[in-house]
Amino acid sequence: KQEVTQIPAALSVPEGENLVLNCSFTDSAIYNLQWFRQDPGKGLTSLLLIQSSQREQTSGRLNASLDKSSGRSTLYIAASQPGDSATYLCAVRILEGGNTPLVFGKGTRLSVIA
């Protein structure tokens, strides 16, 4: 059974700092991995999607990497801003034709202090 773990559960950093959020999964046979952002009381916003054949994806100040063999992904946020404060969720889709549900981690709650 695929399990996804995100460490730390909460993180507080000063504005301008570069930071890394971690995600690990137990079964390396994944179809893809997706990072989401969730603001309090809101839905999920897709940030980056990495297919199993890819090693990383970038969007603006965000960079996500994937190492299937070690069961790890990292989300790198450069020059953090107070507007980046949110919960970041990692989710994997297991390798069964892609038509399988996402398995989510519990998330990392990020606070960027001005």
Added chain:
Amino acid sequence: KAGVTQTPRYLIKTRGQQVTLSCSPISGHRSVSWYQQTPGQGLQFLFEYFSETQRNKGNFPGRFSGRQFSNSRSEMNVSTLELGDSALYLCASSSLRAPGELFFGEGSRLTVL
């Protein structure tokens, strides 16, 4: 392009009642998935529909059911509500061109008293 729309956004019910939640996917998306989010369990998969057929089902009791219409809109129903059903119910849609990427709605916040 409109995103995933969920209604109602907030609702309060009492134990034993039933509730129906609605989800309209992004135009052109034919797959709709439902997830339950609680502080303790996080996000858990309920079910997925594609072209009016249930394709996957999570580990939830039979009180949780869903359906999809020919226009891809989906509804989920929870009967005989329990206090533990209080949660944020999230709907997500995906397209055939990018089947592995989900786009979520704002969710329906259900409170059971």
